Amino acid sequence: MSFEIQELPDVIKVFILLNLKRKTSTHKSLLKKRIDEICANDVCVEASDLDKALKEMVSEGLIIEDGDYIRPTPQGLKLGKEWRNLLLKREPILEVVAGLVDGSIAGLVVVLSVFMSGLFAKVVTFAALLTLVAVAITNFSSFLLGGITEDLADIRSLQILMRFSLSDIPDKNERNKSLMLVKRLFMLLHKEVRLSNLYAALICGITTFLAGGIPVVAYIVLPEPANLITALTIVGAMNAYLIRYRSKKSRINWKKILLETLLIIMAATVASLLLGNLG
Known part of the structure:
Protein backbone atom coordinates (compact mmCIF):
# COMPACT_ATOMS: atom_id res chain seq x y z
CA MET A 1 0.00 0.00 0.00
CA SER A 2 1.13 3.54 -0.62
CA PHE A 3 1.98 5.71 2.35
CA GLU A 4 -0.32 8.45 1.11
CA ILE A 5 -3.96 7.99 2.07
CA GLN A 6 -5.85 8.60 -1.17
CA GLU A 7 -9.02 6.48 -1.02
CA LEU A 8 -11.44 4.91 1.45
CA PRO A 9 -9.73 1.47 1.24
CA ASP A 10 -6.47 3.13 2.28
CA VAL A 11 -8.09 4.44 5.47
CA ILE A 12 -9.58 1.02 6.19
CA LYS A 13 -6.17 -0.61 5.65
CA VAL A 14 -4.60 1.65 8.25
CA PHE A 15 -7.35 0.76 10.71
CA ILE A 16 -6.87 -2.96 10.04
CA LEU A 17 -3.09 -2.73 10.46
CA LEU A 18 -3.55 -0.94 13.78
CA ASN A 19 -5.84 -3.71 15.04
CA LEU A 20 -4.07 -6.84 13.83
CA LYS A 21 -2.03 -8.63 16.48
CA ARG A 22 1.02 -10.82 16.06
CA LYS A 23 0.23 -14.28 14.66
CA THR A 24 -3.41 -13.96 15.72
CA SER A 25 -6.34 -14.64 13.40
CA THR A 26 -9.13 -12.07 13.44
CA HIS A 27 -12.67 -12.60 12.23
CA LYS A 28 -13.82 -10.19 9.55
CA SER A 29 -17.04 -9.47 11.42
CA LEU A 30 -15.00 -8.33 14.43
CA LEU A 31 -13.17 -5.80 12.28
CA LYS A 32 -16.49 -4.54 10.92
CA LYS A 33 -17.82 -4.26 14.46
CA ARG A 34 -14.81 -2.22 15.57
CA ILE A 35 -15.17 0.09 12.59
CA ASP A 36 -18.86 0.57 13.40
CA GLU A 37 -17.93 1.43 16.99
CA ILE A 38 -15.49 4.07 15.77
CA CYS A 39 -18.12 5.48 13.44
CA ALA A 40 -20.53 5.65 16.40
CA ASN A 41 -22.86 3.27 14.53
CA ASP A 42 -23.09 5.64 11.56
CA VAL A 43 -22.80 3.68 8.33
CA CYS A 44 -19.50 5.17 7.19
CA VAL A 45 -18.07 1.81 6.07
CA GLU A 46 -20.09 -0.93 4.44
CA ALA A 47 -19.20 -4.62 4.28
CA SER A 48 -18.30 -4.25 0.60
CA ASP A 49 -15.82 -1.48 1.47
CA LEU A 50 -14.14 -3.72 4.03
CA ASP A 51 -13.99 -6.65 1.59
CA LYS A 52 -12.39 -4.45 -1.05
CA ALA A 53 -9.71 -3.26 1.37
CA LEU A 54 -9.03 -6.82 2.54
CA LYS A 55 -8.61 -8.07 -1.03
CA GLU A 56 -6.12 -5.30 -1.75
CA MET A 57 -4.18 -6.16 1.41
CA VAL A 58 -4.05 -9.81 0.38
CA SER A 59 -2.71 -8.87 -3.06
CA GLU A 60 -0.14 -6.57 -1.42
CA GLY A 61 1.08 -9.37 0.83
CA LEU A 62 0.02 -7.69 4.07
CA ILE A 63 -2.48 -10.30 5.28
CA ILE A 64 -3.44 -13.92 4.69
CA GLU A 65 -7.12 -14.68 4.20
CA ASP A 66 -8.46 -17.98 5.55
CA GLY A 67 -12.20 -18.09 5.02
CA ASP A 68 -13.77 -15.53 7.35
CA TYR A 69 -10.51 -15.06 9.23
CA ILE A 70 -7.44 -13.00 8.41
CA ARG A 71 -3.98 -12.88 9.93
CA PRO A 72 -1.04 -10.58 9.24
CA THR A 73 2.03 -11.54 7.27
CA PRO A 74 5.51 -10.54 8.52
CA GLN A 75 5.36 -7.58 6.15
CA GLY A 76 1.93 -6.63 7.48
CA LEU A 77 3.16 -6.83 11.07
CA LYS A 78 6.13 -4.62 10.23
CA LEU A 79 3.98 -2.04 8.48
CA GLY A 80 1.43 -2.13 11.29
CA LYS A 81 4.17 -1.47 13.82
CA GLU A 82 5.34 1.54 11.84
CA TRP A 83 1.79 2.95 11.71
CA ARG A 84 1.35 2.42 15.46
CA ASN A 85 4.63 4.20 16.14
CA LEU A 86 3.59 7.06 13.86
CA LEU A 87 0.03 7.49 15.09
CA LEU A 88 0.14 6.24 18.67
CA ILE A 105 24.74 12.00 34.50
CA ALA A 106 22.99 12.69 37.81
CA GLY A 107 24.36 9.50 39.33
CA LEU A 108 27.86 10.16 38.03
CA VAL A 109 27.82 13.73 39.34
CA VAL A 110 26.67 12.57 42.79
CA VAL A 111 29.31 9.83 42.98
CA LEU A 112 32.16 12.07 41.85
CA SER A 113 31.04 14.95 44.06
CA VAL A 114 30.92 12.71 47.11
CA PHE A 115 34.25 11.12 46.26
CA MET A 116 35.99 14.48 45.90
CA SER A 117 34.39 16.02 48.99
CA GLY A 118 34.62 12.98 51.27
CA LEU A 119 31.08 13.25 52.65
CA PHE A 120 29.59 10.64 55.00
CA ALA A 121 27.16 7.94 53.89
CA LYS A 122 24.07 9.52 55.46
CA VAL A 123 24.71 12.81 53.74
CA VAL A 124 25.37 10.93 50.50
CA THR A 125 22.09 9.04 50.75
CA PHE A 126 20.01 12.16 51.39
CA ALA A 127 21.69 14.23 48.68
CA ALA A 128 21.52 11.41 46.14
CA LEU A 129 17.85 10.66 46.74
CA LEU A 130 16.93 14.33 46.66
CA THR A 131 18.81 14.88 43.40
CA LEU A 132 17.51 11.77 41.65
CA VAL A 133 13.90 12.21 42.75
CA ALA A 134 13.95 15.84 41.58
CA VAL A 135 15.39 14.89 38.18
CA ALA A 136 12.98 11.97 37.77
CA ILE A 137 9.91 14.03 38.68
CA THR A 138 11.03 16.85 36.41
CA ASN A 139 11.51 14.44 33.51
CA PHE A 140 8.13 12.80 34.15
CA SER A 141 6.29 16.12 34.22
CA SER A 142 8.12 17.59 31.23
CA PHE A 143 7.69 14.58 28.99
CA LEU A 144 4.06 14.06 29.98
CA LEU A 145 2.94 17.60 29.23
CA GLY A 146 5.36 18.22 26.38
CA GLY A 147 4.75 14.81 24.84
CA ILE A 148 0.97 15.17 24.83
CA THR A 149 1.19 18.65 23.33
CA GLU A 150 3.68 17.68 20.64
CA ASP A 151 2.01 14.40 19.69
CA LEU A 152 -1.46 15.92 19.45
CA ALA A 153 -0.06 18.68 17.26
CA ASP A 154 1.62 16.08 15.03
CA ILE A 155 -1.57 14.04 14.81
CA ARG A 156 -3.56 17.14 13.96
CA SER A 157 -1.16 17.92 11.12
CA LEU A 158 -1.36 14.34 9.86
CA GLN A 159 -5.15 14.46 10.00
CA ILE A 160 -5.19 17.66 7.94
CA LEU A 161 -2.92 16.06 5.33
CA MET A 162 -5.14 12.97 5.14
CA ARG A 163 -8.30 15.04 4.82
CA PHE A 164 -6.72 17.12 2.08
CA SER A 165 -5.73 13.98 0.17
CA LEU A 166 -9.15 12.36 0.60
CA SER A 167 -11.01 15.49 -0.48
CA ASP A 168 -9.97 14.74 -4.07
CA ILE A 169 -12.03 11.52 -4.24
CA PRO A 170 -14.47 12.03 -7.14
CA ASP A 171 -17.31 9.96 -5.69
CA LYS A 172 -19.12 12.12 -3.13
CA ASN A 173 -20.45 9.18 -1.11
CA GLU A 174 -17.04 7.52 -0.82
CA ARG A 175 -15.42 10.87 -0.02
CA ASN A 176 -17.87 11.55 2.81
CA LYS A 177 -17.40 8.06 4.24
CA SER A 178 -13.62 8.43 4.08
CA LEU A 179 -13.65 11.79 5.83
CA MET A 180 -16.03 10.51 8.48
CA LEU A 181 -13.87 7.46 9.20
CA VAL A 182 -10.73 9.59 9.43
CA LYS A 183 -12.47 12.01 11.79
CA ARG A 184 -13.66 9.23 14.08
CA LEU A 185 -10.33 7.43 13.92
CA PHE A 186 -8.41 10.50 15.03
CA MET A 187 -10.87 11.17 17.84
CA LEU A 188 -9.96 7.73 19.15
CA LEU A 189 -6.26 8.39 18.60
CA HIS A 190 -6.41 11.49 20.79
CA LYS A 191 -7.34 9.31 23.76
CA GLU A 192 -4.72 6.71 22.89
CA VAL A 193 -1.99 9.35 22.61
CA ARG A 194 -2.66 10.59 26.14
CA LEU A 195 -2.33 7.07 27.51
CA SER A 196 0.81 6.45 25.46
CA ASN A 197 2.39 9.65 26.76
CA LEU A 198 1.55 8.76 30.35
CA TYR A 199 3.25 5.41 29.83
CA ALA A 200 6.25 7.07 28.15
CA ALA A 201 6.58 9.67 30.92
CA LEU A 202 6.53 6.92 33.55
CA ILE A 203 9.21 5.06 31.62
CA CYS A 204 11.32 8.22 31.51
CA GLY A 205 10.94 8.95 35.23
CA ILE A 206 11.64 5.39 36.33
CA THR A 207 14.59 5.04 33.93
CA THR A 208 16.04 8.30 35.20
CA PHE A 209 15.79 7.24 38.83
CA LEU A 210 17.20 3.75 38.26
CA ALA A 211 20.01 4.91 35.97
CA GLY A 212 21.13 7.35 38.63
CA GLY A 213 20.24 5.34 41.70
CA ILE A 214 22.01 2.07 40.93
CA PRO A 215 25.56 3.51 40.74
CA VAL A 216 24.92 5.69 43.81
CA VAL A 217 23.69 2.72 45.84
CA ALA A 218 26.72 0.71 44.73
CA TYR A 219 29.00 3.54 45.86
CA ILE A 220 27.32 3.78 49.27
CA VAL A 221 27.08 0.06 50.01
CA LEU A 222 30.41 -1.27 48.78
CA PRO A 223 33.74 -0.68 50.55
CA GLU A 224 36.49 1.50 49.15
CA PRO A 225 37.94 1.44 46.53
CA ALA A 226 35.55 -1.12 45.04
CA ASN A 227 32.62 1.27 45.44
CA LEU A 228 34.02 3.91 43.09
CA ILE A 229 35.20 1.35 40.54
CA THR A 230 31.84 -0.44 40.57
CA ALA A 231 29.84 2.79 40.31
CA LEU A 232 31.88 4.01 37.35
CA THR A 233 31.61 0.59 35.70
CA ILE A 234 27.82 0.67 36.05
CA VAL A 235 27.67 4.14 34.52
CA GLY A 236 29.91 2.95 31.69
CA ALA A 237 27.67 -0.07 31.07
CA MET A 238 24.60 2.17 30.96
CA ASN A 239 26.25 4.45 28.44
CA ALA A 240 27.27 1.44 26.35
CA TYR A 241 23.64 0.32 26.32
CA LEU A 242 22.58 3.87 25.46
CA ILE A 243 24.93 3.93 22.47
CA ARG A 244 23.67 0.54 21.30
CA TYR A 245 20.04 1.61 21.78
CA ARG A 246 20.51 4.84 19.83
CA SER A 247 22.35 3.00 17.08
CA LYS A 248 19.58 0.42 16.76
CA LYS A 249 16.71 2.90 16.73
CA SER A 250 18.37 5.44 14.44
CA ARG A 251 19.87 2.73 12.19
CA ILE A 252 23.25 4.46 12.36
CA ASN A 253 26.53 2.68 13.01
CA TRP A 254 27.41 2.80 16.71
CA LYS A 255 30.86 4.20 15.95
CA LYS A 256 29.28 7.40 14.64
CA ILE A 257 27.15 7.74 17.76
CA LEU A 258 29.87 6.83 20.26
CA LEU A 259 31.83 10.09 20.16
CA GLU A 260 28.72 12.26 20.13
CA THR A 261 27.22 10.49 23.15
CA LEU A 262 30.41 10.51 25.21
CA LEU A 263 31.14 14.16 24.49
CA ILE A 264 27.67 15.25 25.57
CA ILE A 265 27.74 13.21 28.77
CA MET A 266 31.27 14.32 29.65
CA ALA A 267 30.47 17.98 28.98
CA ALA A 268 27.30 17.84 31.08
CA THR A 269 29.11 16.06 33.92
CA VAL A 270 32.04 18.49 33.98
CA ALA A 271 29.70 21.48 33.82
CA SER A 272 27.64 20.13 36.72
CA LEU A 273 30.73 19.51 38.83
CA LEU A 274 32.09 23.00 38.11
CA LEU A 275 28.79 24.63 38.99
CA GLY A 276 28.62 22.55 42.15
CA ASN A 277 32.09 23.68 43.21
CA LEU A 278 31.17 27.31 42.54
CA GLY A 279 28.18 26.91 44.84
Whole structure:
Protein backbone atom coordinates (compact mmCIF):
# COMPACT_ATOMS: atom_id res chain seq x y z
CA MET A 1 0.00 0.00 0.00
CA SER A 2 1.13 3.54 -0.62
CA PHE A 3 1.98 5.71 2.35
CA GLU A 4 -0.32 8.45 1.11
CA ILE A 5 -3.96 7.99 2.07
CA GLN A 6 -5.85 8.60 -1.17
CA GLU A 7 -9.02 6.48 -1.02
CA LEU A 8 -11.44 4.91 1.45
CA PRO A 9 -9.73 1.47 1.24
CA ASP A 10 -6.47 3.13 2.28
CA VAL A 11 -8.09 4.44 5.47
CA ILE A 12 -9.58 1.02 6.19
CA LYS A 13 -6.17 -0.61 5.65
CA VAL A 14 -4.60 1.65 8.25
CA PHE A 15 -7.35 0.76 10.71
CA ILE A 16 -6.87 -2.96 10.04
CA LEU A 17 -3.09 -2.73 10.46
CA LEU A 18 -3.55 -0.94 13.78
CA ASN A 19 -5.84 -3.71 15.04
CA LEU A 20 -4.07 -6.84 13.83
CA LYS A 21 -2.03 -8.63 16.48
CA ARG A 22 1.02 -10.82 16.06
CA LYS A 23 0.23 -14.28 14.66
CA THR A 24 -3.41 -13.96 15.72
CA SER A 25 -6.34 -14.64 13.40
CA THR A 26 -9.13 -12.07 13.44
CA HIS A 27 -12.67 -12.60 12.23
CA LYS A 28 -13.82 -10.19 9.55
CA SER A 29 -17.04 -9.47 11.42
CA LEU A 30 -15.00 -8.33 14.43
CA LEU A 31 -13.17 -5.80 12.28
CA LYS A 32 -16.49 -4.54 10.92
CA LYS A 33 -17.82 -4.26 14.46
CA ARG A 34 -14.81 -2.22 15.57
CA ILE A 35 -15.17 0.09 12.59
CA ASP A 36 -18.86 0.57 13.40
CA GLU A 37 -17.93 1.43 16.99
CA ILE A 38 -15.49 4.07 15.77
CA CYS A 39 -18.12 5.48 13.44
CA ALA A 40 -20.53 5.65 16.40
CA ASN A 41 -22.86 3.27 14.53
CA ASP A 42 -23.09 5.64 11.56
CA VAL A 43 -22.80 3.68 8.33
CA CYS A 44 -19.50 5.17 7.19
CA VAL A 45 -18.07 1.81 6.07
CA GLU A 46 -20.09 -0.93 4.44
CA ALA A 47 -19.20 -4.62 4.28
CA SER A 48 -18.30 -4.25 0.60
CA ASP A 49 -15.82 -1.48 1.47
CA LEU A 50 -14.14 -3.72 4.03
CA ASP A 51 -13.99 -6.65 1.59
CA LYS A 52 -12.39 -4.45 -1.05
CA ALA A 53 -9.71 -3.26 1.37
CA LEU A 54 -9.03 -6.82 2.54
CA LYS A 55 -8.61 -8.07 -1.03
CA GLU A 56 -6.12 -5.30 -1.75
CA MET A 57 -4.18 -6.16 1.41
CA VAL A 58 -4.05 -9.81 0.38
CA SER A 59 -2.71 -8.87 -3.06
CA GLU A 60 -0.14 -6.57 -1.42
CA GLY A 61 1.08 -9.37 0.83
CA LEU A 62 0.02 -7.69 4.07
CA ILE A 63 -2.48 -10.30 5.28
CA ILE A 64 -3.44 -13.92 4.69
CA GLU A 65 -7.12 -14.68 4.20
CA ASP A 66 -8.46 -17.98 5.55
CA GLY A 67 -12.20 -18.09 5.02
CA ASP A 68 -13.77 -15.53 7.35
CA TYR A 69 -10.51 -15.06 9.23
CA ILE A 70 -7.44 -13.00 8.41
CA ARG A 71 -3.98 -12.88 9.93
CA PRO A 72 -1.04 -10.58 9.24
CA THR A 73 2.03 -11.54 7.27
CA PRO A 74 5.51 -10.54 8.52
CA GLN A 75 5.36 -7.58 6.15
CA GLY A 76 1.93 -6.63 7.48
CA LEU A 77 3.16 -6.83 11.07
CA LYS A 78 6.13 -4.62 10.23
CA LEU A 79 3.98 -2.04 8.48
CA GLY A 80 1.43 -2.13 11.29
CA LYS A 81 4.17 -1.47 13.82
CA GLU A 82 5.34 1.54 11.84
CA TRP A 83 1.79 2.95 11.71
CA ARG A 84 1.35 2.42 15.46
CA ASN A 85 4.63 4.20 16.14
CA LEU A 86 3.59 7.06 13.86
CA LEU A 87 0.03 7.49 15.09
CA LEU A 88 0.14 6.24 18.67
CA LYS A 89 3.75 6.98 19.64
CA ARG A 90 3.93 3.53 21.20
CA GLU A 91 7.73 3.34 21.30
CA PRO A 92 9.13 5.82 23.86
CA ILE A 93 12.54 6.22 22.22
CA LEU A 94 13.09 9.82 23.33
CA GLU A 95 11.98 9.05 26.87
CA VAL A 96 14.31 6.07 27.24
CA VAL A 97 17.27 8.05 25.89
CA ALA A 98 16.49 11.03 28.12
CA GLY A 99 16.07 8.80 31.16
CA LEU A 100 19.38 7.02 30.60
CA VAL A 101 21.27 10.23 29.88
CA ASP A 102 19.83 12.31 32.72
CA GLY A 103 19.96 9.47 35.22
CA SER A 104 23.51 8.40 34.44
CA ILE A 105 24.74 12.00 34.50
CA ALA A 106 22.99 12.69 37.81
CA GLY A 107 24.36 9.50 39.33
CA LEU A 108 27.86 10.16 38.03
CA VAL A 109 27.82 13.73 39.34
CA VAL A 110 26.67 12.57 42.79
CA VAL A 111 29.31 9.83 42.98
CA LEU A 112 32.16 12.07 41.85
CA SER A 113 31.04 14.95 44.06
CA VAL A 114 30.92 12.71 47.11
CA PHE A 115 34.25 11.12 46.26
CA MET A 116 35.99 14.48 45.90
CA SER A 117 34.39 16.02 48.99
CA GLY A 118 34.62 12.98 51.27
CA LEU A 119 31.08 13.25 52.65
CA PHE A 120 29.59 10.64 55.00
CA ALA A 121 27.16 7.94 53.89
CA LYS A 122 24.07 9.52 55.46
CA VAL A 123 24.71 12.81 53.74
CA VAL A 124 25.37 10.93 50.50
CA THR A 125 22.09 9.04 50.75
CA PHE A 126 20.01 12.16 51.39
CA ALA A 127 21.69 14.23 48.68
CA ALA A 128 21.52 11.41 46.14
CA LEU A 129 17.85 10.66 46.74
CA LEU A 130 16.93 14.33 46.66
CA THR A 131 18.81 14.88 43.40
CA LEU A 132 17.51 11.77 41.65
CA VAL A 133 13.90 12.21 42.75
CA ALA A 134 13.95 15.84 41.58
CA VAL A 135 15.39 14.89 38.18
CA ALA A 136 12.98 11.97 37.77
CA ILE A 137 9.91 14.03 38.68
CA THR A 138 11.03 16.85 36.41
CA ASN A 139 11.51 14.44 33.51
CA PHE A 140 8.13 12.80 34.15
CA SER A 141 6.29 16.12 34.22
CA SER A 142 8.12 17.59 31.23
CA PHE A 143 7.69 14.58 28.99
CA LEU A 144 4.06 14.06 29.98
CA LEU A 145 2.94 17.60 29.23
CA GLY A 146 5.36 18.22 26.38
CA GLY A 147 4.75 14.81 24.84
CA ILE A 148 0.97 15.17 24.83
CA THR A 149 1.19 18.65 23.33
CA GLU A 150 3.68 17.68 20.64
CA ASP A 151 2.01 14.40 19.69
CA LEU A 152 -1.46 15.92 19.45
CA ALA A 153 -0.06 18.68 17.26
CA ASP A 154 1.62 16.08 15.03
CA ILE A 155 -1.57 14.04 14.81
CA ARG A 156 -3.56 17.14 13.96
CA SER A 157 -1.16 17.92 11.12
CA LEU A 158 -1.36 14.34 9.86
CA GLN A 159 -5.15 14.46 10.00
CA ILE A 160 -5.19 17.66 7.94
CA LEU A 161 -2.92 16.06 5.33
CA MET A 162 -5.14 12.97 5.14
CA ARG A 163 -8.30 15.04 4.82
CA PHE A 164 -6.72 17.12 2.08
CA SER A 165 -5.73 13.98 0.17
CA LEU A 166 -9.15 12.36 0.60
CA SER A 167 -11.01 15.49 -0.48
CA ASP A 168 -9.97 14.74 -4.07
CA ILE A 169 -12.03 11.52 -4.24
CA PRO A 170 -14.47 12.03 -7.14
CA ASP A 171 -17.31 9.96 -5.69
CA LYS A 172 -19.12 12.12 -3.13
CA ASN A 173 -20.45 9.18 -1.11
CA GLU A 174 -17.04 7.52 -0.82
CA ARG A 175 -15.42 10.87 -0.02
CA ASN A 176 -17.87 11.55 2.81
CA LYS A 177 -17.40 8.06 4.24
CA SER A 178 -13.62 8.43 4.08
CA LEU A 179 -13.65 11.79 5.83
CA MET A 180 -16.03 10.51 8.48
CA LEU A 181 -13.87 7.46 9.20
CA VAL A 182 -10.73 9.59 9.43
CA LYS A 183 -12.47 12.01 11.79
CA ARG A 184 -13.66 9.23 14.08
CA LEU A 185 -10.33 7.43 13.92
CA PHE A 186 -8.41 10.50 15.03
CA MET A 187 -10.87 11.17 17.84
CA LEU A 188 -9.96 7.73 19.15
CA LEU A 189 -6.26 8.39 18.60
CA HIS A 190 -6.41 11.49 20.79
CA LYS A 191 -7.34 9.31 23.76
CA GLU A 192 -4.72 6.71 22.89
CA VAL A 193 -1.99 9.35 22.61
CA ARG A 194 -2.66 10.59 26.14
CA LEU A 195 -2.33 7.07 27.51
CA SER A 196 0.81 6.45 25.46
CA ASN A 197 2.39 9.65 26.76
CA LEU A 198 1.55 8.76 30.35
CA TYR A 199 3.25 5.41 29.83
CA ALA A 200 6.25 7.07 28.15
CA ALA A 201 6.58 9.67 30.92
CA LEU A 202 6.53 6.92 33.55
CA ILE A 203 9.21 5.06 31.62
CA CYS A 204 11.32 8.22 31.51
CA GLY A 205 10.94 8.95 35.23
CA ILE A 206 11.64 5.39 36.33
CA THR A 207 14.59 5.04 33.93
CA THR A 208 16.04 8.30 35.20
CA PHE A 209 15.79 7.24 38.83
CA LEU A 210 17.20 3.75 38.26
CA ALA A 211 20.01 4.91 35.97
CA GLY A 212 21.13 7.35 38.63
CA GLY A 213 20.24 5.34 41.70
CA ILE A 214 22.01 2.07 40.93
CA PRO A 215 25.56 3.51 40.74
CA VAL A 216 24.92 5.69 43.81
CA VAL A 217 23.69 2.72 45.84
CA ALA A 218 26.72 0.71 44.73
CA TYR A 219 29.00 3.54 45.86
CA ILE A 220 27.32 3.78 49.27
CA VAL A 221 27.08 0.06 50.01
CA LEU A 222 30.41 -1.27 48.78
CA PRO A 223 33.74 -0.68 50.55
CA GLU A 224 36.49 1.50 49.15
CA PRO A 225 37.94 1.44 46.53
CA ALA A 226 35.55 -1.12 45.04
CA ASN A 227 32.62 1.27 45.44
CA LEU A 228 34.02 3.91 43.09
CA ILE A 229 35.20 1.35 40.54
CA THR A 230 31.84 -0.44 40.57
CA ALA A 231 29.84 2.79 40.31
CA LEU A 232 31.88 4.01 37.35
CA THR A 233 31.61 0.59 35.70
CA ILE A 234 27.82 0.67 36.05
CA VAL A 235 27.67 4.14 34.52
CA GLY A 236 29.91 2.95 31.69
CA ALA A 237 27.67 -0.07 31.07
CA MET A 238 24.60 2.17 30.96
CA ASN A 239 26.25 4.45 28.44
CA ALA A 240 27.27 1.44 26.35
CA TYR A 241 23.64 0.32 26.32
CA LEU A 242 22.58 3.87 25.46
CA ILE A 243 24.93 3.93 22.47
CA ARG A 244 23.67 0.54 21.30
CA TYR A 245 20.04 1.61 21.78
CA ARG A 246 20.51 4.84 19.83
CA SER A 247 22.35 3.00 17.08
CA LYS A 248 19.58 0.42 16.76
CA LYS A 249 16.71 2.90 16.73
CA SER A 250 18.37 5.44 14.44
CA ARG A 251 19.87 2.73 12.19
CA ILE A 252 23.25 4.46 12.36
CA ASN A 253 26.53 2.68 13.01
CA TRP A 254 27.41 2.80 16.71
CA LYS A 255 30.86 4.20 15.95
CA LYS A 256 29.28 7.40 14.64
CA ILE A 257 27.15 7.74 17.76
CA LEU A 258 29.87 6.83 20.26
CA LEU A 259 31.83 10.09 20.16
CA GLU A 260 28.72 12.26 20.13
CA THR A 261 27.22 10.49 23.15
CA LEU A 262 30.41 10.51 25.21
CA LEU A 263 31.14 14.16 24.49
CA ILE A 264 27.67 15.25 25.57
CA ILE A 265 27.74 13.21 28.77
CA MET A 266 31.27 14.32 29.65
CA ALA A 267 30.47 17.98 28.98
CA ALA A 268 27.30 17.84 31.08
CA THR A 269 29.11 16.06 33.92
CA VAL A 270 32.04 18.49 33.98
CA ALA A 271 29.70 21.48 33.82
CA SER A 272 27.64 20.13 36.72
CA LEU A 273 30.73 19.51 38.83
CA LEU A 274 32.09 23.00 38.11
CA LEU A 275 28.79 24.63 38.99
CA GLY A 276 28.62 22.55 42.15
CA ASN A 277 32.09 23.68 43.21
CA LEU A 278 31.17 27.31 42.54
CA GLY A 279 28.18 26.91 44.84
